[in-house]
Amino acid sequence: MNLDVKKWTFFQVKDVLNIQNGKGITTEEIEENAGNFAVVQSGEENNGVLGKIDLDYCKSKGYTYTEKSCLTVARSGSAGFVSFQKNGCVVGDSAKILLLPDEVAKTEIYLFLHSILTANRFKYDYGRKVTESKYMNDYIALPALVNGRKKVPDFEFMENYIKSLHYKPLTTKNRPENALPLNIEKWGEFLLSDIFKCSTTTLSIKDELLEGNTPFISRTALNNGCDGYVEVEAKFITKGNCISIGAEGIYAFYQKEDFATGNKIYTLRNEKLNQYVALFICAVLNHEVYRYSYGRARILSKLQNEYIKLPINHKGEPDFEFMENYIKSLPYGDRV
CATH class of the missing domain: 3.90.220.20 (DNA methylase specificity domains)
Known part of the structure; x- marks a missing residue:
């Protein structure tokens, strides 16, 4: 039509x-x-x-x-x-x-x-x-x-x-009843800076950049934090496979690819992080965003001192393997 x-x-x-x-x-x-x-x-x-x-x-x-x-x-x-x-x-x-x-x-x-x-x-x-x-x-x-x-x-x-409008519905082989159970009462509490390297990023001014192929991550809460694609020098690029959080945007997103950033964008890194683990952790972090409403920014020092509850293994450490398997077990987890 x-x-x-x-x-x-x-x-x-x-x-x-x-x-x-x-x-x-x-x-x-x-x-x-x-x-x-x-x-x-x-x-x-x-x-x-x-x-x-x-x-x-x-x-x-x-x-x-x-x-x-x-x-x-x-x-x-x-x-x-x-x-x-x-x-x-x-x-x-x-x-x-x-x-x-x-x-x-x-x-x-x-x-x-x-x-x-x-x-x-x-x-x-x-x-x-x-x-x-x-x-x-x-x-x-x-x-x-x-x-x-x-x-x-x-x-x-x-x-x-x-x-x-033409679209192809997304399908999944995973059944809701087969999703792994979440026993939140047995989760452990961790200081964010104890399990992640929390860092700032190198600021770029989007209006001063040409259009290109590098994702530009800003404090927007939309489109996984991506505010367009730019051409930028290598020294201004942040390596991917990390979680990004904007101070006022406050939402956490997984960034698989290398990217450039605007003002007040922070990253969380852990060697065991991948897209499945990151999606689990982002969901937990984003559950706490109400604490930062009405002008209370999620700045780096607050991030480092923020506590997060996560599944634990027999050693009392974050159970990254469970987090990955949980995401994979959800409906559409096989399409991530």
Whole structure:
């Protein structure tokens, strides 16, 4: 199917979606009332999900939530950032829920609108917050059809267009029930600097570099921390097979290939590190990112003094072999 954008019609967002404003939820509440329901705030990391909370607790507090599929938009911080939440979510006061009418509330239509709204995000740069009035009265161009005397959004076209996109589903031979068990109660606690060499990297200024083939790792939480590809001198290249962490980006990513870096990027190295072990450790490290929210940077000195819980072997040492085998045993672990 082709997108003939020139024939699209402008609609106000309020003609397409309904909006619900969030209410304050703290990280302490998430910790104390852990559950399986996604909490969405203003960040871009992890698709906007700050953590998981107990839904009954949210209901008792009168928080803004939906159990239906929805879009969310960040009010401040990463203002205008839009996420799709297939299983619903609760939103804090820095995010809002966007809902389609029930009769057209399909995953494909939400994904189509996600792309359109994301293209409008530039309007909220430079500290301009998303307000209900401004956002809902803004105009977006959409496929349209004539219904009586007026044009209306062509939701059927949007749905069929997304369905028409060509992709090959990823398959796995691993069954969920065959994944190795995690007995977290028997894990050991280690100082990060006792098991990793924690180091800074050599800074490069991306805007001063030409496009090339070397991954440029910055503090972005997206795309495995990669902010593009550059041409850079050998002295500015950091060797791969390590974990990278950005001070404000705070998320840990495995870097298999050599790379260049922006400001305040740190690396963790261990001779037993490989892509499987790294994925396990990154998952554990990223579980702790909430501790560094709201301007508390994950700088090198804090990294070196951070504690991490890991599986242990009979010697009481980190069981890197188990970590590797665990990742390999997960669904799609055979495709890593």
